[in-house]
Amino acid sequence: MHQPRRPITHRRSDHGQIRHGRDAHGRDGHGRRGGKVASRRRRQVLRCSGAGGRPESQQMRAAMASGRLHDRATWLLALPFGGLWWPWLGWSGSAVGAAAFLLGGLLLSPDLDTVSRPSRRWGPLQPLWWPYRRLLPHRSVLSHSPLLGSAGRLLYLALLLLGLCWLGGPLGLPAPGRLLQGLHDLWLQQRALLLTALVGVEASAWLHLIQDGDPLPRWPRWLRRPRRGRRRQPRRRMARRRRAS
Numbered sequence: 153m154h155q156p157r158r159p160i161t162h163r164r165s166d167h168g169q170i171r172h173g174r175d176a177h178g179r180d181g182h183g184r185r186g187g188k189v190a191s192r193r194r195r196q197v198l199r200c201s202g203a204g205g206r207p208e209s210q211q212m213r214a215a216m217a218s219g220r221l222h223d224r225a226t227w228l229l230a231l232p233f234g235g236l237w238w239p240w241l242g243w244s245g246s247a248v249g250a251a252a253f254l255l256g257g258l259l260l261s262p263d264l265d266t267v268s269r270p271s272r273r274w275g276p277l278q279p280l281w282w283p284y285r286r287l288l289p290h291r292s293v294l295s296h297s298p299l300l301g302s303a304g305r306l307l308y309l310a311l312l313l314l315g316l317c318w319l320g321g322p323l324g325l326p327a328p329g330r331l332l333q334g335l336h337d338l339w340l341q342q343r344a345l346l347l348t349a350l351v352g353v354e355a356s357a358w359l360h361l362i363q364d365g366d367p368l369p370r371w372p373r374w375l376r377r378p379r380r381g382r383r384r385q386p387r388r389r390m391a392r393r394r395r396a397s
Contacts, residue, residue, distance in 0.1 A: 219269040222360055226257030233355060237348055248345050252352025260305050260353055262360050265295040284308055296361060302354045 234250025241248075261270035264281050265288045271281055284305075288295050295301050314328045321327060326334075339346055 219263070222261065222263075222363060223258065223269065225359055225363060226254060226356060229359065230254045230257075233352065241344060241348060245345065245348050249348050249352045252349040253356045256302065256353035256356030257359065260302070260309075260356075262296045262301050262357055263290075264305065265292060266290045280312055296364075298358060298361065299354065302350075302357045306353070 230250045230253045233253045234246040234248075237245035237249045259270055259273055261268070263269070264271055265285055267285070271278055271285075274281065293300070294304050314331065317325045317328050317331055
């Protein structure tokens with residue numbers, strides 16, 4: 153049975169121009185959409201996978217926790233983590249463990265590779281992490297890996313501190329050699345507390361990765377295995393086949 157065509161209305165856009173040949177929903181007389189709405193819809197359909205028919209970007213966002221949930225979990229687990237060190241190191245070990253856990257979750261988070269809550273907490277020092285974000289893509293293997301991510305951020309921070317001391321020598325800042333000697337003396341005197349602090353930073357990073365749903369990072373593009381499958385067809389050819397069917 154032949155279906156009647158939809159009534160066509162002429163309505164004005166936001167800029168006062170008249171749009172001819174479209175109804176109130178952006179369809180023409182044959183029921184087809186046009187403009188940016190149709191192209192956006194086609195892109196979403198092409199990116200859809202088998203898990204619920206949602207685009208890949210929406211699936212990744214659903215799997216990862218938000219920044220507020222990361223902060224809440226960090227605050228809730230900081231004291232229990234610090235209490236684990238009390239039988240061996242007493243109150244000082246508990247305080248260092250809890251403080252390191254908070255520091256790692258709130259200021260040295262794996263999400264420093266993108267604009268996020270941890271990067272904004274650095275305040276005026278936020279531009280210091282701009283090279284880190286430019287060098288590493290989000291969820292890179294160098295930022296979201298166990299052990300490797302925390303070690304990379306601490307090393308990056310240490311290199312920045314040494315560079316500032318070297319540049320600020322004429323202004324009265326300590327020389328880099330003197331700073332390294334002081335760190336070595338601190339390691340010899342308070343080795344247990346420094347190890348506790350390092351474990352606390354790494355534990356907060358593990359909590360972040362587990363909340364994201366999968367502690368495995370995204371490998372660089374040159375290390376990814378190429379996908380084998382049907383070659384993607386151009387959009388125009390796919391549109392012609394849909395119209396023909």
